[in-house]
Amino acid sequence: MRRLYEPERPVSWAERRVQCRRAWALPFARLEWYCEWAAWVLGNWALLEVVEYLGTFSLIVAVVVYFAESGARTRQRHYAAWAVINSAQGKGGSGGRIEALAELNQDHVPLTGLEASTAFLQGVQLPDAMLSRCSFEAADLRQSVLRGANLTFCNLRAANFRNADLSHAQLADADVSEADLTDIDLSSANLDRANFSNADLRGANLSGVRWQGISSLRLANVNGVRNAPTGFLDFALAHGAVQAESDEEWTRLQNAAKQ
Numbered sequence: 001m002r003r004l005y006e007p008e009r010p011v012s013w014a015e016r017r018v019q020c021r022r023a024w025a026l027p028f029a030r031l032e033w034y035c036e037w038a039a040w041v042l043g044n045w046a047l048l049e050v051v052e053y054l055g056t057f058s059l060i061v062a063v064v065v066y067f068a069e070s071g072a073r074t075r076q077r078h079y080a081a082w083a084v085i086n087s088a089q090g091k092g093g094s095g096g097r098i099e100a101l102a103e104l105n106q107d108h109v110p111l112t113g114l115e116a117s118t119a120f121l122q123g124v125q126l127p128d129a130m131l132s133r134c135s136f137e138a139a140d141l142r143q144s145v146l147r148g149a150n151l152t153f154c155n156l157r158a159a160n161f162r163n164a165d166l167s168h169a170q171l172a173d174a175d176v177s178e179a180d181l182t183d184i185d186l187s188s189a190n191l192d193r194a195n196f197s198n199a200d201l202r203g204a205n206l207s208g209v210r211w212q213g214i215s216s217l218r219l220a221n222v223n224g225v226r227n228a229p230t231g232f233l234d235f236a237l238a239h240g241a242v243q244a245e246s247d248e249e250w251t252r253l254q255n256a257a258k259q
Contacts, residue, residue, distance in 0.1 A: 014041045067149070078109060089115050105129045117155075131250040167205075176217070195221045197240075198254065206232060217241040219257055221250050 012014075013033055020029040051147035081100035088097050097116065102125045104111060111129040117137040121144060128148040135155040142160050148168045156171075158178040164184045172192040176199050183203040199220045207227035218240035220231060237243070244250035 008040075010040055076109065078104060078107065085114070085116075088119070097121060101126060101129075172213075200250075201225055212237070212240075219254050 006210060008020045010033065013030070016029060016033050020026055034204050052177070059129055068232060070138040081104050082217075084096040084100040092160050097119055098121055101111065101121070102115075105126050105128075106183050111126075111134065112130055112132050114131060114134040117135050119136070119139045121136075121141050122142045124141065124144045126144070126149055128147050129146065131146075132150050133153045135144045135152070135181055136159045137155045138158045140160050141164055142162045144161070144164045146169055147165045149166070150170045151174050152164075152170050152172045154171075154174045156174055156176045156179055157256045159176075162182045163182055163184070167187040168187045169189045170184070171194045172190050177195050177197045179196075179199045181199055181201050183205075185205045186209050187205050187207040189208065190210045192210060193215045197218040197220060199217075201220055201222050202224050203226060205226045205227060206212075208227060209232075211229060211232050216233075216239070220236065220241045221244050222228075222236045222241045223243040223245055242250065242253050244253055246257045
């Protein structure tokens with residue numbers, strides 16, 4: 001055992017007994033004297049030093065192994081997350097996908113080509129996610145956070161994005177037709193060549209949105225959009241968008257366009 005000082009040999013019991021002035025304290029003094037001798041003997045036992053060194057060495061080995069295997073543990077977590085996501089394909093509920101997707105995104109794992117049609121993903125947190133060519137068709141993404149996400153070439157048809165945050169998102173070439181975008185935050189989003197036909201944009205925040213290259217706004221409802229850039233409403237109405245306050249009025253306009 002490693003020592004900061006060399007332990008002194010205890011005195012004899014005769015000497016210790018003289019130091020004890022009260023008779024009632026003799027049993028305690030005797031016990032302490034035995035302990036002192038035991039500590040002195042063990043303190044000079046080389047085997048204990050070896051055991052302590054081995055314990056320290058084992059701790060170092062355990063730390064090294066822990067960090068060496070961190071990559072394997074991360075891969076195992078990713079495999080488990082993908083297993084949850086893939087097993088839930090085609091199912092309407094969450095099936096653990098909300099947590100699995102958030103975990104993968106936190107580890108900066110690309111989610112390109114993700115299939116999550118009809119999934120319940122309300123409130124999912126996927127900021128800056130790589131979701132190019134994914135499918136969220138008819139998925140429930142209310143109150144989700146996809147701020148700065150790459151959603152290029154994605155199928156977002158009929159998805160529910162009410163109160164979602166898609167600010168700074170890349171939606172170039174995405175199909176957002178028939179999607180519910182009520183009160184969505186699309187500020188500074190890139191909408192080049194995106195299809196917004198029949199989409200509900202009522203109350204959407206369009207501050208700084210890149211809109212000039214939108215491919216279709218036919219029968220999209222742009223009533224009450226907020227912070228629309230200069231020229232957007234004129235462009236939208238000229239390309240078939242409508243301004244309907246109620247669902248009934250909007251449905252009537254859609255039915256009239258079919259005739």
